[in-house]
Amino acid sequence: MEYEADIKPVTPTTETVLGLDYSSKSLFVDNQANNADYPKFYRQAEAKLKKAQRKLSKRQKGSKNREKQRRKVAKLHEKVANQRKDFLHKLSRQITNAYSAIVIEDLNMRGMAQSLNLAKSTSDNGFGMLKTFLAYKLTEQGKQLVIIDKWFPSSKMCQFCNNKNKELTLR
Secondary structure, three states: OOHHHHHOOOOOOOEEEEEEEEEEOOOOEEOOOEEEOOOOOHHHHHHHHHHHHHHHHHOOOOOOHHHHHHHHHHHHHHHHHHHHHHHHHHHHHHHHHHEEEEEEEEHHHHHOOOOOOHHHHHHHHHHHHHHHHHHHHHHHOOEEEEEEEEOOOOOOOOOOOOOEOOOOOOO
16 A cells, blocks of 8 residues: 555644633634634524424323324424534534644533523533533544633633723623
């Protein structure tokens, strides 16, 4: 096999680091102020889910038609979950291939999902799932995932001059 001798592994000469900050609108914002452009799969399927769940609620308990409708609702939820998982796997693979170290906040996603204002957006974007995907893909490639404290003011700091905006609130 002569063609195998020509391929040499590429090692990065400079260490590239990416900082990711949680964003309920677009999954994350990186240290170059780029968004992830998350498609919001749950929000797209919300009308279909609403209609299917309304149909399910009208069915008589224990009937075969209720069981059929329950399966339809479950299938819609599964589709949304699979779309989210597929997007996050592809995104995490792109990130791990491009960078040698990634810095992420240690956020309590369950606590944020219980909030009245951010619940649906937090559950829809799957930032916690992205974090776990990045963790195992980076260790698989021998790269590093750095988790910083949740109280570190990463959202309040300017990525260019490191000035801290003290007036910036969660709103």
